[in-house]
Amino acid sequence: MKITIGAFILQQLRTLSIDRIYGVPGDYNLALLELIEQEGELEFIGNCNELNASYAADGYARLKGAGALITTYGVGDLAALSGIAGAYAESAPVICLSGTPPLHAMKNHELLHHTLADGNFDNVMNCFKQFTVAQALITPENAAVEIPRVISRAWIEKKPVYLQLPSDICDVEIEISQAATSPQLPQSDPYNVQLAAMALLARIKQAQKPIILIDQMVDRFQLQQLVVDVAHKFAIPLTNMPTAKCIIPETTAGWMGGYSGDLSRPELYDHMAHADCVLTFGVRLVDSTTGYFSHHIPAGTQIDIQPFSLKLGNTSYPAVAAADLLQALLTLDKGITAPPLAPLPEQKHRLATPGEAALDQAYFWQRMQRFIRADDVLVVENGTSGAAIGGMRMPEGVKVVNQPVWGSIGYTLPALLGTMMAAPHRRHLLFIGDGSFQLTAQELSTLLRHEQKPIIFLINNDGYTIERYILGENSSYNDIGPWDYAKLPAVLNPQATPFSVAVETTQQLELALEQASRQDRLAFIEVRVPMMDTPPVMKEFCNRCNNFNFGLTNPRRA
Template sequence: MRITIGSFILQQLRALKVDRIYGVPGDYNLALLETIEHDQDCEFIGNCNELNAAYAADGYARLKGAGALITTYGVGDLAALSGIAGAYAESAPVICIAGTPPLHAMQGHALLHHSLADGNFDNVMNCFRQFTVAQALITPENAATEIPRVIACAWQQKKPVYLQLPSDICEVEIEVADNPVPYRLPSSDASHLQLASAALLERINHAKRPIILIDQMVERYQLQAQVLALADKFAIPLTNMPTAKCAISENAPGWLGGYSGDLSRPELFELMAQSDCVLSFGVRLVDSTTGYFSQQIPAQAVVDIQPYSLKLDNLSYPAVTVSELLQALLDKASTTNPMPLTSLPDPQQKLATPSNSPLEQDYFWQRIQRFIQADDVLVVENGTSGAAVGGMRMPNGVTVVNQPIWGSIGYTLPALLGTMMAAPQRRHLLFIGDGSFQLTAQELSTLLRHEQKPIVFLINNGGYTIERYILGETSSYNDIGSWNYARLPAVLSPQTQAFCIEVETGQQLEMALEEASRQDQLAFIEVKLPMMDSPAAMKEFCRRCNSFNFGLHNPRRSA
């Protein structure tokens, strides 16, 4: 059939159930935006800047499976690039579509605005090659093949990709198949799958102290049910890296808590250190998730399970898709569960009575743990919020969206816009520090403009507390401007009906939580906490970060 290139791009995005595209208008992308304007099944969401748009597309992808954003060449591209890099680090499949100058101008090396005015149009593409798994400059000749190829790479590898669409070819018609092939994960090589599943079954059957360790891969490839079935079938306990917080239910039989090196529960740390079979699902041992490389995982015990390969006992099995491997393993296994797994006991912690005393972190997070409900979406900023939420036991169905590896502060507010549009039927809670909020605060106006209704907790502790603990507790570089945060919604959206409040005591917090639960509007709760008050886990992380970063010339050594 005949279809315009712009419409073909939208068709391919719809195949991944993408119905919101984030971005900022620019002269080179207006033709594609006009196509979206008249499309019944796709909506453009205009952001305050391209970095925020990339964060929103990332948040959308976390819950919907894929996300998309539109930039304009050069200035827009590079403004979004940190967000694209974060999507790469955190395995979020984001399709970045850049409107570029007309094809004839690029081929003729014209000196144009939004470029370096040197006739070079390769430099931006070269930048994106470092942070995406596939790229293409679309032409009328390659559009029918390159657009599906690049988008398929995002879907299969769960990483961002980059398409350049020249402004003069959006309305060019091309010939494509009448019935497009749906996006699927690659299937396994049959013989490799047979050998891999047999070898894995033998390894598990001979293990005396097996354990399952999962990372982001399990959530991104929707393997939760199969991993839990594996644990149940073979009575293997489970744990997760901090990057896979809530990827499996934290109330599932056999779940032992999160694993973060020697910052884990002592029993879990010891069990991991003594295991003879660690079923490792896409695990990456990063400084920020291992207590600065404090993990003790016996190398000879690791069974490395990746999306499309298996490695165990120094043998590699390529062309093995993980979902098919797990299914083959479950089919081969005995139907008898040798020993039922048990659940961790619920934490027994009594919450203090709310008072008029100033709030502290410990009380606030204990109260928040009781406020969180099943199926909530928690969007959690790095810092005190991330440390506190990381240590909580969550109800079933909770999704945690954070950025523990790339760690770009300010990510969460725009990401919240994406998560809310991807799953509007769920309750969304944002926990963001004052320093992080100031980086991307203007996106609050987009949330209000689109009548989104999250509950926002602005943790106001007077600047960059995590940095203060690493270095410079009283140094001016960790200070920020003092804002009247609770009044910002009315500034950014004068007609807003948002519920906005400042809380400083336990009693004020109780009233705010009760009112926020009743509201059918955005709730913005500014929580004032002491500057150097922090969860114990963050203090220890910062101490290790200080030691790792500054070595012999650490200013604290000479203090």
């Protein structure tokens, strides 16, 4: 059957349930954008810049399973590259479609705009090879094979990919053997699965103090229920890395809280330090998620479960999909399910009575504990917001979208655009600092243009407070320009009617929350707190960061 190259790309995207594509128009990608406009099955969402588009596609992928963006060659590609790298670090399947110069110009090495004017068309591709798991320059000869190959790699590996589409071939017809079909995950070797499951079962049966530690992999491969079933079947307590916040519901019996080295709850840290069997699911022990490598997993206790393999002791089991392994484990054991583990006791908060007291972080986050409700989507910036949310116990069904590993400040505002469009039926809350907001603030206009209705909390502590705690408390480089944040929504879209307010007392916050909850429009609440006010765990983290980064040459000691 015949199909145009552009239509084949869009058909492949739809197999991943993608119905929106983010990006910025440019002369080299207009043919594909025109096709999207005419076809009408996918919606193009124009962003303020390509970096924001990459963040939006990442946010969309976190809830939808995969996301896509369109850039124009060179200038657009490299503007998006930090967001693509972040998607790689955080395991978000994002397809970056780059409209390139026409194929004949690339073949003839012509000197063109949006290039270095040296005839080299390999340099941008070489950049993307470092931050994607598959890439291709599409031609009429390779399109039928390369388009599904590259897009399926994003789905299988849960990482970003990169496709270059020359501007003159979007409407060229090619022959394909069949219509696009959904990518399939690699098949397990049934024999290896049985061997691995038997070995794992024997190890679990021997354990006196086991624990399960999960990371992003459990969400990306939709293993949540299987992991909980295994935990309950064998009475194994559960914990998660900060990168996996709320992937397992925090109301689950046996959940012990989040694990971040010795910054964890003391009971959890002690349990992990004395465990004799630690089942880890795709775990990466990163400085920012382990309290600067303060974790203690006893040697020889870790059982490393990856998406398609298992390592137990010195034995590796390839071609073993984690889902198949867990299913086999549950089937193998015919014993009676262990007695249920006790749920983690509810936190008790002593909340001050609202009044005209000045707001601080402690009051705000305790109030958020009661404001957040089941099934909310929380988009959480690194910094004080990330530290506070990380220590809170969330209601059933809450989804947390964050970027603890890559840590690109400003990520969350454009990511919010993606999460809202991926799950429009849910309530979305954004927690972002003033410094982070200034990096990507213009995407607020896109949220307003598309009539999105999140509740945005901008924590205004007058600059880069986290950096102040690391180094330079009174240094000018940690200062930012003083914006009148609450007036920005009206400026960025005069036709919109958002609810926008600045609060600096507890009473003002209460009134703002009451109003925001009743609004059927975007709500923007600027929360003014003291400059050096931050959750205590953040202060300790920053101190460790200072010691790790600067060592014996620490400027604090100068």
